[in-house]
Amino acid sequence: MSLRLHDLTVGHRRGPAVLTGVTLDARPGELTALLGPNGAGKSTLLRTVAGLLPAVSGTVALDGADLLALSPAARARRVAVVLTERVDPGLLTAWELVALGRHPHTGARGTLRPADHAAVDAALVAVRASGFADRRVGRLSDGERQRVLVARALAQAPDLLLLDEPTAFLDAPSRVSVTGLLRRLARERGIVVVVSTHDVELALRVADRVWLLDRDGGVRSGPPAALVDGGAVGAAFDSDELRFDAGSSTFVMR
Structure with missing residues (x-):
């Protein structure tokens, strides 16, 4: 590869x-x-x-x-990309932001299936961010936010x-x-x-x-x-x- x-x-x-x-x-x-x-x-x-x-x-x-x-x-x-520009997550939680990485795999309706939920959870575990998955991204530290952005990229598989x-x-x-x-x-x-x-x-x-x-x-x-x-x-x-x-x-x- x-x-x-x-x-x-x-x-x-x-x-x-x-x-x-x-x-x-x-x-x-x-x-x-x-x-x-x-x-x-x-x-x-x-x-x-x-x-x-x-x-x-x-x-x-x-x-x-x-x-x-x-x-x-x-x-x-x-291909997944993490750019240097700061992301405005609105009111999204860390889990919800990571879930956006599944959109290339969910089809036109964007419905998350059980396999997509599992991929999001696994991505959060991989970057050691599961502990703040339910927190709003705007309340995360810069280091925590960067881990979430990497997790979003990993969720794309x-x-x-x-x-x-x-x-x-x-x-x-x-x-x-x-x-x-x-x-x-x-x-x-x-x-x-x-x-x-x-x-x-x-x-x-x-x-x-x-x-x-x-x-x-x-x-x-x-x-x-x-x-x-x-x-x-x-x-x-x-x-x-x-x-x-x-x-x-x-x-x-x-």
Whole structure:
């Protein structure tokens, strides 16, 4: 069920290409981190893979199937997306928000069957959110809310889970918790998980594989240790004020 990007060029309509000729892969059971400095094209690449932006050229395949050629409904049964924008849940409870993830499977009437209820309950258990399933989402902490959004994505029963900055609004303990959760879900469910993040140091410690973008449109891929030891991480992020220290895998002041 591997994800394969081949000779992919991405960008916004009527604008220049952001990334060209991208060829990458991500494997089931692994957490793949998409890293790069601001403006390198992380969100554009992730949204293109998700089908939210049209590709300029190239292919995105999951287990050999062209994801970009699928209808939105068919894609929703295979791909789940968690974006960085805050969600306005209205008066929904956590359970009700997670249940929205079942809509690709419920047909035109949207009626939840016993199997759908079971899928929602299982998703809440998987992210350890069952204890607040009946609470209104507006009353949850940021960390709890993020777990619920991941649960909603899991309720879709996807083969591919894409997340854009899922820890952006969280404190340090919650960032560690959510990132560890994503790695555990990849392993337990055997799905492909790709997460875009600015939390470089944490991602390098937790991820199995890294897609690394640099300021010049270059793309590298590999295990975190290989990219650190080879100097690719430093080359992508070093600035006049900060440098990436490969020995400690942390950023230090110059």
